[in-house]
Each structure stands twice: as C-alpha cells, then as structure tokens.
Amino acid sequence: MTAEVLRREPPPAPADATSRGLAERVFRIRESGIVVVLALFIAVTAGLQHRFLSASNIQFVLVNTVIFALLALGETMVVVARHVDLSVGSVLGMSAYLSASLFGRHPGIPLPVVFLVGLGIGLGWGIVNGLLVAAGRVPSLVVTLASLYIIRGIDILIVGGSMVTANTLPSAFTDIPKETVLGIPYVAIVVAVVVAAGAYYLRSFRSGRDLYAIGSNPAAAKLAGIPIGRRVFMAFAASGAIAGVAGVLWAAQYGTVDSTAGTGYELTVVTAVVVGGVAIFGGSGSAVGAALGALLLATINSALYVLGISSFWDQAIAGFLLIFAITLDRVISVRLTEALRIRSSRRAA
Amino acid sequence: MQHDIVPTPGLTEPGLPGDRSRPAGLRERFPWAFRWEALLAVIVVVIAAGGTAASPEFLTSYNLFNLGLSNGEIAIMALPMTLIIISGEIDLSVASTLGMSSCLLGFLWERHWPMIAIFVVIALVGLAAGAVNGLLVTRLGLPSLAVTIGTLTLYAGVAQILLGPTTVSDFPSTYTNLGVNAVPFTDGAVSYSTLIFAVLAVIFGVVLHVTGVGRSIFAMGAGSEAALFAGIRVKRVKTVLFMVSGLVCAFAGVLYTFRLSTSVANNGVGLELDVVAIVLVGGVSIFGGKGSVIGVVLGVLAFAGIQNALLLTNFNQEASGIVAGGLLLVSVFLPNTAPLWRWCAARYRARLAQIS
Numbered sequence: 001m002t003a004e005v006l007r008r009e010p011p012p013a014p015a016d017a018t019s020r021g022l023a024e025r026v027f028r029i030r031e032s033g034i035v036v037v038l039a040l041f042i043a044v045t046a047g048l049q050h051r052f053l054s055a056s057n058i059q060f061v062l063v064n065t066v067i068f069a070l071l072a073l074g075e076t077m078v079v080v081a082r083h084v085d086l087s088v089g090s091v092l093g094m095s096a097y098l099s100a101s102l103f104g105r106h107p108g109i110p111l112p113v114v115f116l117v118g119l120g121i122g123l124g125w126g127i128v129n130g131l132l133v134a135a136g137r138v139p140s141l142v143v144t145l146a147s148l149y150i151i152r153g154i155d156i157l158i159v160g161g162s163m164v165t166a167n168t169l170p171s172a173f174t175d176i177p178k179e180t181v182l183g184i185p186y187v188a189i190v191v192a193v194v195v196a197a198g199a200y201y202l203r204s205f206r207s208g209r210d211l212y213a214i215g216s217n218p219a220a221a222k223l224a225g226i227p228i229g230r231r232v233f234m235a236f237a238a239s240g241a242i243a244g245v246a247g248v249l250w251a252a253q254y255g256t257v258d259s260t261a262g263t264g265y266e267l268t269v270v271t272a273v274v275v276g277g278v279a280i281f282g283g284s285g286s287a288v289g290a291a292l293g294a295l296l297l298a299t300i301n302s303a304l305y306v307l308g309i310s311s312f313w314d315q316a317i318a319g320f321l322l323i324f325a326i327t328l329d330r331v332i333s334v335r336l337t338e339a340l341r342i343r344s345s346r347r348a349a
Numbered sequence: 350m351q352h353d354i355v356p357t358p359g360l361t362e363p364g365l366p367g368d369r370s371r372p373a374g375l376r377e378r379f380p381w382a383f384r385w386e387a388l389l390a391v392i393v394v395v396i397a398a399g400g401t402a403a404s405p406e407f408l409t410s411y412n413l414f415n416l417g418l419s420n421g422e423i424a425i426m427a428l429p430m431t432l433i434i435i436s437g438e439i440d441l442s443v444a445s446t447l448g449m450s451s452c453l454l455g456f457l458w459e460r461h462w463p464m465i466a467i468f469v470v471i472a473l474v475g476l477a478a479g480a481v482n483g484l485l486v487t488r489l490g491l492p493s494l495a496v497t498i499g500t501l502t503l504y505a506g507v508a509q510i511l512l513g514p515t516t517v518s519d520f521p522s523t524y525t526n527l528g529v530n531a532v533p534f535t536d537g538a539v540s541y542s543t544l545i546f547a548v549l550a551v552i553f554g555v556v557l558h559v560t561g562v563g564r565s566i567f568a569m570g571a572g573s574e575a576a577l578f579a580g581i582r583v584k585r586v587k588t589v590l591f592m593v594s595g596l597v598c599a600f601a602g603v604l605y606t607f608r609l610s611t612s613v614a615n616n617g618v619g620l621e622l623d624v625v626a627i628v629l630v631g632g633v634s635i636f637g638g639k640g641s642v643i644g645v646v647l648g649v650l651a652f653a654g655i656q657n658a659l660l661l662t663n664f665n666q667e668a669s670g671i672v673a674g675g676l677l678l679v680s681v682f683l684p685n686t687a688p689l690w691r692w693c694a695a696r697y698r699a700r701l702a703q704i705s
Binding site for chain 2: 132143146148153157160263267274312315320
C-alpha cells in the first residue's frame with residue numbers, strides 16, 4: 001500500500017484533499033493490518049481443523065478475549081497519552097478477590113453492587129496512580145511499577161492463605177460468561193459495545209482527542225492550552241476503574257480466586273495494545289485496534305490448542321508477533337514520511 | 350495549578366542545577382551529602398540496624414550468605430541494566446534471557462553435551478539475544494520498551510519450547526555446590542554469587558565512571574542527538590550494551606540453574622521488574638543520563654536487606670513487595686517534591702512581602 005503511494009504520480013487533486021486521503025490511509029492501515037493477520041490466522045486454522053469454527057470454540061475464544069479487551073481499552077487511554085499503566089494486573093487481582101468474597105460475607109448481595117465495588121476498588125487505585133503521575137510528577141513507568149508491587153502485596157496480606165472458591169459464588173454470577181445471545185456470549189457483546197464507545201470517545205470527544213495530542217507532543221499540547229495534568233489523571237483513573245470491573249468478570253469466569261489472580265497480565269495487555277497498533281510512545285492507535293490485538297492473542301492461544309500444537313509455543317508466537325507489529329508499523333511510517341516529503345518538495349518546486 | 354510550571358507530566362528532573370533559593374553553604378561545601386546515594390546509604394544502614402534489632406540472626410554469616418545467594422542473579426542483572434537505562438533505553442527481556450539460558454543448559458545437559466560446549470553455546474545465545482534487542486532498537490529505531498517487551502515474551506517462549514513441562518535437575522555437584530559452598534576465607538558469609546556481583550560491579554563501575562565509553566553512555570542518555578553530533582557512535586555503543594546485557598543475563602541464568610540445581614521453563618519469570626526497581630531505587634533516572642553504579646549497589650543492598658529483614662520477622666514474605674514498591678516510589682517521588690517545597694517557600698515569602 002505504501003509502495004503504491006511512493007510510485008504514484010502526484011494526483012491533480014487539491015493539496016488538502018491529498019493529505020486527508022493519506023491520513024485516512026494511515027488510519028486504515030493501523031487496524032486493517034491486524035484484521036488481515038487475524039483473518040489469515042482464522043482461515044488457516046479453520047482450514048486445517050474445522051473444529052476451530054465450532055460454536056463452543058468461538059464462544060471460548062470470545063470469553064477469553066473479553067477481560068483482556070477491557071483492560072486494553074484502559075491501557076490504550078493511558079498509552080496514547082505517552083504513559084503506561086503496569087498496575088492493571090494487580091488491580092484486577094485485588095478487585096477479583098474483594099468483590100468475589102462479598103458473596104460469602106453478604107449472601108444475596110445484588111450483582112450490580114458487586115460490580116460497583118469492583119469498579120470502586122479499581123477507581124481508587126487509578127486515582128492514586130493518576131495523582132502520583134499528574135500531580136506528583138513521577139514517571140508513570142515508575143509509579144505503576146511501584147503500585148504493581150504495592151497493590152499485589154496488600155492483596156496478599158488481605159487474602160492471606162485463603163481463597164474464594166466457586167461454590168461460594170451464586171450461579172447467577174458464575175453464569176455471566178456462559179449466557180449467550182445467538183451463540184455469542186452476552187459479555188462479549190457488552191464489552192464490544194463498551195470498547196466501541198471508548199474508541200468513539202477517544203476519537204471524537206475533545207477530552208479524548210486531547211490524550212492523542214498529549215501523547216504525540218506533550219510540549220505542543222501544553223502550548224495549545226490542553227489541561228495535561230487533568231487529562232492524564234482521568235486516563236489513569238479510567239484505566240484503574242476498567243481494571244476493577246475486569247477483576248469482577250475474572251472472578252465470574254474462573255470462580256476460584258486467590259492472591260495470584262491476574263499476575264503478569266500487565267505485559268499481556270501491553271502486548272495486545274501494541275500488537276493492535278497503538279504506538280508505545282503515544283499519539284496514535286485506537287481502542288478497537290487494541291481490542292483486536294487482545295482477540296488475536298486469544299485466537300492464537302486457541303488455534304494452537306485446536307491444532308494440537310503444544311501451548312508452549314504460545315508465548316514465542318505472541319512475542320514474535322509484537323516485534324513484527326512494531327517493525328511493520330515503523331517501516332510503514334518511515335515510508336509514509338518519505339512519500340510526504342517527496343510530495344511536498346515537488347509541490348514546492 | 351502549580352505543576353503547570355513544567356511542560357510535560359512526569360518529565361521533571363529533580364535537583365535542577367543553578368538553584369539559588371537556598372543560601373550558599375552546606376550544599377556547596379558538601380555536595381556529596383545532598384546526593385540520593387548519601388540518603389540511600391543512610392537508608393541501608395537503617396535497614397541493617399532495624400534488621401539486627403528485629404532479629405539476632407540478621408548479621409550472622411549464615412544469613413548474609415543466603416541473602417547474597419538469593420539475590421545474586423537479580424543484582425548481577427541490575428549492572429548492565431544500569432548502563433542501558435543511563436544510555437536512555439531499557440531492557441525488559443533480562444529475566445527471559447536468564448530463563449532461556451537456564452532452559453538451554455538443561456536441554457543440552459539432558460542431551461549429554463559436555464559442560465564447556467554448553468557454556469559456549471549459552472554465551473553465544475546470550476550475545477545473540479542482546480544483539481536482536483540492540484539491532485531492533487538502534488537500526489530500526491524502535492522504542493526499546495516495546496522491543497524488549499516483545500523479546501521478553503519471545504525468549505520466555507523459546508524457554509518453554511526448549512523444555513516444555515520437563516524439569517532437568519541431575520546436574521553434577523561440582524557445579525551445584527555453587528549454591529552450597531561459600532567463598533573460602535570469608536567465614537562462610539560470602540557466596541560465589543556475591544563475589545561475582547562484587548567483581549562485576551567494580552568492572553561496570555570503572556567502565557561507566559572512569560572510561561570514555563562511560564562518559565559517552567551518560568552523554569547519549571542526556572541527549573542522543575547531541576551525543577551523535579559530538580562524534581559518539583550512539584548506535585554501536587547501545588548495541589554493544591544490549592549484547593553485554595544478554596551475555597551477563599545468560600551467565601546469571603547459569604548461576605540460577607546451578608544454585609537451585611533445577612532447569613525448568615518458568616525459571617526467572619517476572620524478575621525483570623525487580624531488576625528495574627533496584628536500578629531506579631539506586632537513583633538512576635528512567636529518562637537516562639543520570640545515575641551511578643554505587644547507587645545501584647546501594648539499591649541492591651536496600652532491596653535485599655528489606656526482603657531479608659521482613660523474612661526474619663515472619664512478615665508474609667510474598668507481601669514484601671509493599672515495602673519494595675514503597676521504596677521505589679519514595680526514591681523517585683521524594684526528590685520530585687523539592688521543587689514543590691521551594692515553590693511553597695517562594696510563595697510564602699512573596700505573601701510576606703505583600704503584607705509588609
């Protein structure tokens with residue numbers, strides 16, 4: 001696609017129309033790349049093993065994607081603003097345990113309350129992260145690395161040696177991931193809507209667009225009058241709150257929650273986000289791409305299983321994919337900049 | 350809002366030079382006393398004192414031996430990480446390189462390779478793993494954070510492919526004694542891991558603080574472009590740094606395997622965060638250009654000391670992350686509050702002036 005841009009003669013269209021066309025192309029490349037890879041993967045796997053496209057397997061993949069797609073939404077908000085949130089795994093773990101343990105302590109507690117508690121726990125930690133980053137002026141990598149440890153440590157102290165077991169949870173709760181509409185899990189639809197809404201917010205609302213501005217050039221964003229501190233704070237608060245809700249879903253899906261829930265999720269989420277085309281240094285990418293990244297990782301996982309390949313290959317493929325994704329992204333952007341430069345110099349001449 | 354003074358969130362540099370708000374005196378006369386390393390040394394002493402007070406076992410040679418042994422690999426990996434972070438990059442693949450090397454050791458030993466040949470292969474694989482990171486970062490211009498998260502997953506994946514669910518543990522005791530015997534003439538307090546760390550720390554310290562290469566590492570961390578214009582081969586030095594990191598981590602993997610006399614696919618998983626935390630606690634700036642090996646050595650001592658003191662006081666060992674994370678946060682947050690206090694003081698003075 002980019003090679004074509006290079007070869008083509010400058011079109012007769014007016015200047016701003018061309019640049020808009022190019023910009024649109026860049027935007028399309030970001031998501032279309034991952035869609036192509038995803039389609040290819042599904043096609044090949046389904047060709048080799050028809051079981052892959054069975055209703056139960058699709059359901060399995062979607063439910064597995066849901067938690068990571070949610071986390072990826074929050075992470076996207078943070079990463080586009082040139083920050084990173086490494087604490088999501090620990091927040092998820094604490095929220096999963098505390099919310100699930102509510103059923104044991106208060107039998108008959110309504111489900112929405114449990115979700116609100118999870119959201120509140122996540123929001124609380126998100127606010128702490130956000131304050132330290134935005135007002136405390138500590139680099140987010142350091143803040144969230146520290147809070148990853150601290151939150152997990154507190155979680156371990158709270159949980160102690162005990163755990164929440166599935167038999168203490170009401171069936172209405174553990175059935176959440178199992179209920180389907182036309183064969184598609186109910187939660188997958190809800191999460192898809194949430195991700196779409198999040199992507200729309202980031203793309204079309206002023207405060208959402210501000211995050212991209214901050215991420216692509218913090219100094220310029222400040223000069224443009226964007227309230228950087230407030231926006232970054234909001235992004236961290238949102239990421240925390242989303243991780244809190246994801247924790248409740250995690251508890252519903254796995255049933256058994258101990259102090260290790262969600263350990264190491266932070267790196268998987270960042271992988272999904274970057275594979276999904278969100279630049280690690282901010283400024284570009286979308287929540288839809290990030291969710292597709294999560295879907296791709298879950299698909300690979302399941303494809304290996306269905307094809308009978310040892311799941312030990314899973315990680316290596318994910319790692320390779322991430323490196324491939326950022327390399328491709330880099331090559332494309334270098335070519336595009338070159339094409340733009342050639343074009344503008346021709347126009348000047 | 351006070352923080353609007355500085356352009357980007359999280360990008361402030363504490364302790365700006367040319368700060369004249371404090372009357373000349375102590376700071377000028379004893380500049381070393383105002384460095385983070387000085388405070389860290391005090392913290393280490395406090396931890397040691399606290400540990401000794403909490404448990405009479407803290408300063409026994411047996412405990413010191415175990416303390417050094419169990420933190421040896423993390424400490425060793427922190428040294429190349431220090432140089433990489435000072436140069437303005439990061440390497441998150443260190444623990445996976447350790448794991449990969451550990452699995453390779455088990456994999457080849459199971460296939461009856463001679464130990465010397467295995468060591469050579471591991472060294473080459475370590476160098477290659479680092480070279481992949483270095484070349485992707487320098488030649489393609491990719492952010493090292495993303496590249497090394499990718500290779501973190503990739504190398505851990507290779508480790509899993511190599512060993513799968515099997516465990517190799519029939520290593521000869523000549524090698525596994527590494528985790529049992531102490532260095533002679535040290536009263537049993539110094540493990541070989543500690544000795545190796547000390548030797549490497551001196552080497553890395555000399556390279557970083559005495560040689561021209563070390564100066565150039567600081568220069569490229571402070572400004573990659575400026576360093577390039579000053580004639581520093583930024584790409585080459587960074588690639589070499591990543592390769593050194595790969596080699597050292599592969600070596601740490603051998604140590605890890607022999608110490609536990611087990612080679613298993615998940616060896617070392619998650620240690621990269623400990624390594625980064627130690628380096629940052631040691632006063633190295635995450636943005637590069639600042640830091641010292643002495644600070645990192647103190648960071649290692651603080652980190653290991655806290656974990657060990659908590660262990661001896663029967664605090665839930667796994668929850669010691671609270672203290673480690675708190676230390677990390679304080680180490681970066683505290684210097685950052687200096688401008689805030691100065692701002693408050695200036696504002697207070699201005700108000701006083703206004704009133705009078």
